[in-house]
Amino acid sequence: MARNHVEEFRGDLREFHEMTEKFYAGEVTVPQYKSFSGGFGSYAQRGGEKSMLRLRLTGGEIDREKLAFIADSVEKYAIDRVHLSTCQSVQLHDLSKETVCALIEDAFDHGIITRGGGGDYPRNVMCSPLSGVEEGECFDVMPYAREAADYCLGLIHKVKLPRKLKVCFENGVRNDTHATFRDMGFVADGSGKFLVYVAGGLGSNPKMGVQVADDAQPSKILYYIKSMVDMFTQYGEYEKRAMSRSRYLQNTLGVDGIRRVFAEKLQENLEKGGLDIDAVQSEISKAADGEISDRRIIKQKQPGLYAVSYHPFGGNPAPDFFRRLLVLIRDMEEVKVRLTPDEGLYVINLTAREARRVLAATDDGAMTAFERSVACIGAATCQVGIGRSQELLAACLARVKKEGFADGVLPAIHISGCPSSCSAHQIGAIGMRGGKKPTPEGPKNAFAIYENGSPVFGHERFGEDLANMLEENIPEFLVSLGRAVEAEGMTYEQFREAYPQRVREIAAQFA
Numbered sequence: 001m002a003r004n005h006v007e008e009f010r011g012d013l014r015e016f017h018e019m020t021e022k023f024y025a026g027e028v029t030v031p032q033y034k035s036f037s038g039g040f041g042s043y044a045q046r047g048g049e050k051s052m053l054r055l056r057l058t059g060g061e062i063d064r065e066k067l068a069f070i071a072d073s074v075e076k077y078a079i080d081r082v083h084l085s086t087c088q089s090v091q092l093h094d095l096s097k098e099t100v101c102a103l104i105e106d107a108f109d110h111g112i113i114t115r116g117g118g119g120d121y122p123r124n125v126m127c128s129p130l131s132g133v134e135e136g137e138c139f140d141v142m143p144y145a146r147e148a149a150d151y152c153l154g155l156i157h158k159v160k161l162p163r164k165l166k167v168c169f170e171n172g173v174r175n176d177t178h179a180t181f182r183d184m185g186f187v188a189d190g191s192g193k194f195l196v197y198v199a200g201g202l203g204s205n206p207k208m209g210v211q212v213a214d215d216a217q218p219s220k221i222l223y224y225i226k227s228m229v230d231m232f233t234q235y236g237e238y239e240k241r242a243m244s245r246s247r248y249l250q251n252t253l254g255v256d257g258i259r260r261v262f263a264e265k266l267q268e269n270l271e272k273g274g275l276d277i278d279a280v281q282s283e284i285s286k287a288a289d290g291e292i293s294d295r296r297i298i299k300q301k302q303p304g305l306y307a308v309s310y311h312p313f314g315g316n317p318a319p320d321f322f323r324r325l326l327v328l329i330r331d332m333e334e335v336k337v338r339l340t341p342d343e344g345l346y347v348i349n350l351t352a353r354e355a356r357r358v359l360a361a362t363d364d365g366a367m368t369a370f371e372r373s374v375a376c377i378g379a380a381t382c383q384v385g386i387g388r389s390q391e392l393l394a395a396c397l398a399r400v401k402k403e404g405f406a407d408g409v410l411p412a413i414h415i416s417g418c419p420s421s422c423s424a425h426q427i428g429a430i431g432m433r434g435g436k437k438p439t440p441e442g443p444k445n446a447f448a449i450y451e452n453g454s455p456v457f458g459h460e461r462f463g464e465d466l467a468n469m470l471e472e473n474i475p476e477f478l479v480s481l482g483r484a485v486e487a488e489g490m491t492y493e494q495f496r497e498a499y500p501q502r503v504r505e506i507a508a509q510f511a
Contacts, residue, residue, distance in 0.1 A: 005153045006108050009115045013108065016040045017101050023048075024097040030383065039156075041117020042100055045093065045381050051100040052093045052381070054117040055107060058149040059127030059142050059169075060088030060339030064330065067337060069110040071322040073103060082322075083377055084315040086422060087124050087166070088177075088339040089117065093381065113153060120161050120244075122152035126168035126177040129338040132282060133300040133307060133348050138172035138188035143279035144221055145169040148186075151222050151275075159229060162236035163244040166201075167225060175457045176341050178202075178424065181209045183246040184228045186221060187457075193217060198228050199249045199258055202421035206462050207247040210255050212262045222275035227265035235261065284334055290352035294359055295367065295407075300348070306355040307348040311366035314375050314393050315343025318364075328361050329354075341424075342374050342412070370400060370410040376422035379434065385417035387434015387447055392471055399475035403482060408491035410482045415447070426462045427453035429492065437468055445471040451503060452496065466504060467511035477510040 016037070023033040023044065030048055037043060041054040057066070070090060073079065081093040095103065107114055116122055125148050132140035148167055165184065168177035172188040179185025181200030189195055194216040200209030216224055228246075235253055237243040243251075249258055269275070288304020298307040312321070325347070329335045334349045344366070347358050366372040375393040379385030393415055400410060414428030418435075425431030430451050437446030446468055453463030469477060484506060485495040496503055 005113055005115075005150070006111060008157070009113065010108055012040070012115065013104060016042075016104065020051075020097055020101055034383065035119070038118030039116065039121055040104065040119075041114030042104065043118060043383065046379065046383050046385070050093070051095045051097070052091050053095060053100055053103055053107070053114060054085065055090045055092070056113050056115070056117045056124045057089050057339065058125050059131070059145045060129055060341075060345075061127075061142070062090075062337040062339065064326070064335075065110065066112060067322060067326050067329075069107070069112065071326045073106060074319045074322060077103060080319055082317055082319055084312070084317065084339055084343045084345065086315075086341050086343060086374065086376075086424060088126050088129070088341060089124050090339070091377070093377075116153065116156050118164075120163050121156050122161070122165045122167065125149040125152060126166070126182075126341060128169065128171040128173065128176050129340045129346055130173075130298065130300075130307060130348070131169070131171045133284070133302060133305070134171060134173055135299060135301045136173055137301070138190050139192060139218075140281055141169040141171050141186065141188050143281055144186065144218055144277075147277045147279050148221060148225060151225060155229065159233060161229070161232060162238050163241070163246075165229070165232065165246065172457075175455045175460070178341070178427070178455050179209075180211075180457070180460055181207065181427075181455075183232075184225065185209060186216070186224075189214075191215070194221065196224055198231075198262060199246045201245055201247040202424055202426050203245070204242070204419050205247065206421070206426050207250050208460060210250065210258045212259055213266075219276050219278065220270070222277060223266060223269045226269050226275060227262055230265045230269070231258070231261050284349055286333060286349065286351060288351060292352040292355050292359075296359060296362075297355060298346070302349075304351065306350045306352065307346045308350060308355050308358045308362060309344065309346055310362040311340075311342070311344035311372045312364075313366060313371065313397060314373075314390050316390070324361060325358075328357060342372065344372065368405075368407040368410075369412050370405070370407075371397060373397070373413045373415070374423045374428075375415040376417050376420075378417045382417060384420070385434065386436070387415070387417040387432070387445060388471070389415040389417040389423065389434065392432070392447070392474060396475045396478055400478055400482065403479055405482045405486060408493075409485045410478060411492045413478075424455070425450060425453075427455045427460070428463060429453065429496070430466075431463050432474070435468075437470055439470070447471060447474060449474075449477075449507060451507075452500075467507040469507070469511050473510040477507060480509070481506050 127145035170179040196213035197209030375389040378389035411429035432447040450463030
């Protein structure tokens with residue numbers, strides 16, 4: 001870290017301990033505790049008897065030291081539930097009062113900042129998970145994500161934001177982090193510069209981002225972040241919380257107004273100076289030892305090196321996974337873990353021999369696009385959740401598995417328990433949002449179904465309403481859809497393009 005944020009924020013932990021004690025003693029309400037503890041990356045789970053802690057990991061990168069910390073913590077505190085979030089962080093669940101207070105201290109001791117993991121702060125800075133190793137990328141954006149993360153942490157004690165601010169970096173390949181519709185996104189282009197987008201976001205009233213620059217010099221990114229913060233704090237909504245996200249600036253300022261104000265702020269900040277950076281690019285030098293291919297193997301741009309993809313079902317790896325992975329890669333030079341925005345991970349910088357070992361050790365996860373489906377933690381855990389996202393995903397995976405569909409017959413689905421869109425249901429080929437549906441027997445658990453969303457560069461779009469479906473009917477809807485696709489000998493993408501109305505007709509049978 002460029003600055004010692006560990007020591008800067010360590011003094012805040014005393015207040016966290018005091019408030020946590022009061023909450024578990026019944027002296028602080030759930031909403032009061034939520035508004036406080038979120039700023040430390042911790043929330044009380046539904047029922048108020050257990051807590052979770054979110055580890056802030058820039059770009060989802062986990063080196064051996066951080067991996068050892070997670071593995072040690074799981075064992076030390078007998079943690080039996082771990083979740084990989086869509087913001088490239090690790091969430092540790094079902095923690096007692098004593099555990100969450102001790103664990104947050106341990107995290108700081110190991111250089112893992114949880115401050116700003118929730119609440120109205122700059123959140124975990126995201127990055128293309130294969131940045132620096134991906135074939136076809138414009139350039140490695142991870143060094144800039146690290147610089148941005150360091151700068152954003154430094155804002156926590158200095159700036160009061162209206163709401164959270166999510167910043168991300170894309171290497172120009174796929175738009176994994178949704179850079180074109182986040183609060184702020186930097187997209188690498190072929191000229192060695194960044195396209196910059198602001199004031200986008202999912203959730204209620206989603207908005208695509210507004211492009212405010214097409215030639216941002218990488219050394220100047222902090223000026224752009226400061227300009228976004230300045231604009232957000234001046235024009236953002238501080239009174240009406242539902243309107244406090246940056247995307248609502250499109251309503252108050254308009255697209256042209258955002259561009260004008262941002263340009264003014266940027267010019268002011270450039271004239272003040274002091275925020276230039278010189279990001280250090282990492283070099284990978286390992287000797288190749290052969291070749292390997294597999295559906296979960298990705299060839300890196302470094303000749304003879306590979307990444308292995310692993311997607312635990314629902315983003316929930318077995319607690320002992322981290323120890324097993326640590327033991328496996330401990331002696332592998334330059335190997336790191338990168339979390340993905342769809343609740344999976346890559347193990348990168350592997351030789352063919354190393355990749356073969358990692359591949360064998362991660363054979364208990366998703367093998368098809370559908371099995372790589374995304375689900376938020378859901379209403380059984382989340383205080384604001386409505387739908388049981390994880391339970392629905394498990395039911396869908398179990399039912400579809402019986403059909404033996406080929407890979408591609410069904411796409412990955414995105415299941416969110418509420419309108420917050422933590423699974424990014426609004427840009428999924430098929431997305432689902434939890435709610436209730438009236439029936440003759442009374443309200444039942446249901447999900448609003450969306451279809452034809454996309455995050456892909458140049459094709460970004462939000463999904464359209466498809467149906468409102470009882471939770472119990474959704475697995476059979478997917479099976480019927482899969483059978484129709486299979487009968488045509490197509491992938492789902494091909495089927496949807498050829499027969500969009502049939503998707504609606506099949507959904508209508510289960511609505």
